[in-house]
Amino acid sequence: MTTGINAVPRSIGTDDIAVPFADCHITEEAQAAALRVLRSGWVTTGREVAAFEASFATVVGAEYGVGVSSCTHGIELALRSLDLPPGSLVLSSTMTFCGAVQAIVHAGQLPVLVDVDPKTGMPTPATIRTAVREFGPPAALTVVHWAGDVADVPALAEAAGLPLDRVVVDAAHAVGTYAGDRPIGSGCAATCFSFYATKNLPLGEGGMITTDDPVRAEWLRRARLHGMTADAWRRYLPGGSWRYNVAAPGLKANLTDIQAAMGRAQLAYLPRWQRRRAQIAARYDEQLAGIPGITLPHRPALRDGKHAWHLYPIQLRFAGIDRDAVIAALSERAIGTSVHFIPVHRLAYFSQTAVIPSIGLAGADTLFDRLLSLPIYPRLTDEQVDAVCAALADIAQQNLADRTTCKDGKGTE
Structure with missing residues (x-):
């Protein structure tokens, strides 16, 4: 017919x-904040990033925030922070953005794709158990709050046989999502947010990792800038030292002060x-x-x-x-x-x-x-x-x- x-x-x-x-609505306040940073003489990672990290972590109920260049880089860094053996199995929903699974590959791990409930678009404990039965126990699990809906992270982790400190949450869609009466952003190894142009808190690009673990937060701050023990802001401050060390591999995945200043202004409208x-x-x-x-x-x-x-x-x-x-x-x-x-x-x-x-x-x-x-x-x-x-x-x-x-x-x- x-x-x-x-x-x-x-x-x-x-x-x-x-x-x-x-x-992509960038408010007048965010535009003014970006211009202020452009005029300041310091536009890359500095005090604005630190302030935005603290503000955002408070909004989502986490202890620490680490600004990064994208949610994709955030997921990769969060997985690297778990210190898994190379080639470990990491469960992921197949109904997700390709970058979230590429992050598993780039972290040196093997993604295992999990089916979803057609009603919710998200895995269930049953689909997690199906994957585990066929491929064996995973080393980690990524969970996406698809479309902004609420995934049952504890139930999925239990089905995978994993503690919550082996779960990385993909919250690219979840700025504003609540699990019970708590905002998404804490309770797991790390939660990764996106500030891409279409997201609920749009900056054009950028992301944030939140965690409650101070050791992980410090590791992530170093890893987002090549693994260096001191970033440029701290090295170039009056009295700062040019010396640094690199003790672990890292990425070039830092957030800029321009984006962070915009983010602080945008947060007021969230x-x-x-x-x-x-x-x-x-x-x-x-x-x-x-x-x-x-x-x-x-x-x-x-x-x-x-x-x-x-x-x-x-x-x-x-x-x-x-x-x-x-x-x-x-x-x-x-x-x-x-x-x-x-x-x-x-x-x-x-x-x-x-x-x-x-x-x-x-x-x-x-x-x-x-x-x-x-x-x-x-x-x-x-x-x-x-x-x-x-x-x-x-x-x-x-x-x-x-x-x-x-x-x-x-x-x-």
Whole structure:
């Protein structure tokens, strides 16, 4: 059957409301902070980074923060801090960004990909145990709070047979996520955050590792700058010494004072931004709930915590029309969307570098074919949300009408 939305391109009309998928809002205060640092004569890692690390750690309930160049580098450094034997097994969800698994490879370990529950997009104790039964006990586990939802980290660690100090949390989506009444950011070996342009606390680039372990925090600070015992800021301070040592391998993965100054300014807006994300999610819920073929995102029970709503991922089950056709139809209406993510086991590089269960990863495959991320960011207006919902309702109604016509023998099979 050929449906109307597949067969007839729709031109963008004058009544269409453009809805970009993402928006990177750098506030005036953050812009002014960046300019202040640019004028200061010191722009790389220095006092601004130290201040941002302390502020961010407080916000997420951790003892220490270590600013890094990206969440990906954060995960790699956190895994290196575990001091695992080379080639150790590290469990990872297959429904994650490729960089999170590349970090395992770059840390010298072997990623074991774990299936997910299609309802949540995250591994379960059962899928963890399945991987452990086939490949043996892992040395470590990475856990992603996918889309900003709450993963049950203690339950997953227990299923893997690991203590929490062998768990690295990927919180790229989880600035604003709560587990119970506590923000994500403590309780494990390390938690890694992203400040990429599309994230809940956008700086363009950058990341943060939080930990409660002072020894690990100091190791991470050195490792992010080649393993040097003294960074440039401390060496170049009045009375500082040019001498340093390198006792362990490291990376070039430091955060700059420019980014940190912006981050401190952006943090002041985070509570209102998070409230707005929750309002948008509720508005989507209200308008999309009655559309046949659309499954709303999973959300935690009140006792489990709070969703950060980094993403609003729906699942599409329209009979006779696939996800990519819906994406094209929305694009014709000037509405941007995305898919998070292509499961890692479907990417060619990881067929050679990761371990995949012999029974496959059916949960992730099922979810991927249905996934669609809708726009959600603080400056998204109610009018734009309504336009997205109206477009999806129109596509669903048009698809239903086309199928009804075909069943009546008046259409084209």
